[in-house]
Amino acid sequence: MSGRIPEEKIEAIRRSTDIVDVISDYVQLKKQGRNFFGLCPFHGESTPSFSVAPDKQIYHCFGCGAGGNAFSFLMEIEGYNFVEAVQSLGQKSGIDLPEVQENQSGSAKTNSENDTIYKAHDFLTKLYNHCMVKTPEGEQARAYLNERGFTKEMIEKFQLGFAPDSWDYATSYLEKRNYPLAKVADAGLLAKREFDGKYFDRFRNRIMFPIWDPKGRPVAFGGRIIGDGEPKYLNSPETKLFQKGKFLYGFHLTRSAIRLKDQAILLEGYVDVITAYGNGVQNVVASLGTALTKDQAKLLRRQTESVVICYDSDKAGTNAATRAADELMEAGCYVRIAKMPGGLDPDDYIRTYGAERFEKDVIGAASTVMAFKMEVFRSGKNLSDEGERIRYIEEVLKEISRLPNAVERDHYLRQLAEEFSLSLDALKQQVSQFFKEGKKSKDNAPPKRDNNARKNFYVKKKLLPAFQNAERILLAYMMRDLEVAEKVQEEVGGSFNIDEHSAIAAYLYSFYANGHEADVSQFMEQLTDPNLVKIASELAMMDLNNDVSDKELHDYIRQVLNYPEWIKIEEREKEKKEAEMKQDFVQAAKIAMEILEMKKNLKNSF
Numbered sequence: 001m002s003g004r005i006p007e008e009k010i011e012a013i014r015r016s017t018d019i020v021d022v023i024s025d026y027v028q029l030k031k032q033g034r035n036f037f038g039l040c041p042f043h044g045e046s047t048p049s050f051s052v053a054p055d056k057q058i059y060h061c062f063g064c065g066a067g068g069n070a071f072s073f074l075m076e077i078e079g080y081n082f083v084e085a086v087q088s089l090g091q092k093s094g095i096d097l098p099e100v101q102e103n104q105s106g107s108a109k110t111n112s113e114n115d116t117i118y119k120a121h122d123f124l125t126k127l128y129n130h131c132m133v134k135t136p137e138g139e140q141a142r143a144y145l146n147e148r149g150f151t152k153e154m155i156e157k158f159q160l161g162f163a164p165d166s167w168d169y170a171t172s173y174l175e176k177r178n179y180p181l182a183k184v185a186d187a188g189l190l191a192k193r194e195f196d197g198k199y200f201d202r203f204r205n206r207i208m209f210p211i212w213d214p215k216g217r218p219v220a221f222g223g224r225i226i227g228d229g230e231p232k233y234l235n236s237p238e239t240k241l242f243q244k245g246k247f248l249y250g251f252h253l254t255r256s257a258i259r260l261k262d263q264a265i266l267l268e269g270y271v272d273v274i275t276a277y278g279n280g281v282q283n284v285v286a287s288l289g290t291a292l293t294k295d296q297a298k299l300l301r302r303q304t305e306s307v308v309i310c311y312d313s314d315k316a317g318t319n320a321a322t323r324a325a326d327e328l329m330e331a332g333c334y335v336r337i338a339k340m341p342g343g344l345d346p347d348d349y350i351r352t353y354g355a356e357r358f359e360k361d362v363i364g365a366a367s368t369v370m371a372f373k374m375e376v377f378r379s380g381k382n383l384s385d386e387g388e389r390i391r392y393i394e395e396v397l398k399e400i401s402r403l404p405n406a407v408e409r410d411h412y413l414r415q416l417a418e419e420f421s422l423s424l425d426a427l428k429q430q431v432s433q434f435f436k437e438g439k440k441s442k443d444n445a446p447p448k449r450d451n452n453a454r455k456n457f458y459v460k461k462k463l464l465p466a467f468q469n470a471e472r473i474l475l476a477y478m479m480r481d482l483e484v485a486e487k488v489q490e491e492v493g494g495s496f497n498i499d500e501h502s503a504i505a506a507y508l509y510s511f512y513a514n515g516h517e518a519d520v521s522q523f524m525e526q527l528t529d530p531n532l533v534k535i536a537s538e539l540a541m542m543d544l545n546n547d548v549s550d551k552e553l554h555d556y557i558r559q560v561l562n563y564p565e566w567i568k569i570e571e572r573e574k575e576k577k578e579a580e581m582k583q584d585f586v587q588a589a590k591i592a593m594e595i596l597e598m599k600k601n602l603k604n605s606f
């Protein structure tokens, strides 16, 4: 399974990696007792059943059964193969690995192609940044950013750059460095002239905003024209490495602040993020020039439950904010919407009034989504006009009918009833009418999640037959204790009654035989079958006493070994009943004697 990476290297990387750190990059974890819990990234859920055990360096989801160690986590969440997972963690922990040749030529080719594109983005990020900061061509861009309040630190942190007004600035540098221009053009960094097939710079006379994937690798650019020109923004096209609906701008820099504050501020554009971050409001992200997608909502939800949307106050911003709110609530977030005063956008506001006032007066004063929508419906309507008033009330009632929480529904209904002196019962009736209509029209939509449900964390315990439990407990102890494993090997060997248990036992025997010490996370690497990994991670998470007495072990072993005998006895019991039905009492008595004998043997055998 380990490909060509030497075993010692893999071990070194595993030892210097903390699975809690690795998983925290993707899931917001909270400590509960010895373990950490969070929402499973592999299946949709609103109550955390995904657990990480730092002492064992493994994870397991009690909801969907996913489980494994840090390597398997990256394989599952990033789609890496084992070698890529090892390389990625090696990089993180600063352990150098020899160049690895993949055996499947297909994936090797894709990897090196991806690699070229990553490198080209990285190279151009540095090149454009250099041009902006250090060269006379960058003067105009520096002045432009300076005037808009961008500090040196912001430019550095977000690696802002300048693509000069030239057809071959980037092209010639890339050519000199032997980049395959066709590939680089495919990734949207260059363009191709129809008439002679020559490549030229796609980004010209633009401030360049690198866009990173969640791991902090630049994978695209947004380019804003300096001065007049079209289009105002030119962005990289979508590629295999860059799907803008899946990334959030700034996320790789701000993720830890979001987790720390347990709150994310969702802004509209790059500039808002840079200004906020540069002024000390660091728990910010922006969607990438599109309406917030489901994937982006989920990405945020894994970091925090609480999101404040802070978009521009114009009509487009208001509409986008309510749509984003719906998407985030669907993903299980608790959402509020901040209103920008006086037509300012967040960037203007922070530069004018400072970050402190932004946090206190704008973010702190954010309203619930419902209150925000009510204000939007109200704006531009003359509520003393009966027709407009009725239209307003209907819009609000429709919105109320979509609220998942009964207390909230009641709150706004009462508010509405009071404000317009209406009968509460009539409003309730109307809401339930809207609810039914809404349900009909979106029966296929996923159910809204109840945020409160996640507080009542509860793991269902499966009821298993005794022998199966015994096998599981034995394996769990064997994974933790070499001596137990040796004893079981001697007495049970391969005689587990469930195939998967037999397989895990066999792996354990050979794991210890190869001189390893008990180490659940390391053991999991030996398991090639993902199904076995799942079972092993579940067993490893079992709550067991530290020490198991010989008596207990003996009982479990007996249950495992006796199980086939018990099956036989059960069959004989059936035969005895059949004989009695046929009134063949001689035969029945004979079988009864045999059964007695079998049971006696079971007892004597221990």
Ligand SMILES: [Zn+2]
Residues within 6 Å of the ligand: 040, 041, 042, 043, 050, 061, 062, 063, 064, 065, 066
């Ligand atoms: Zn799960």
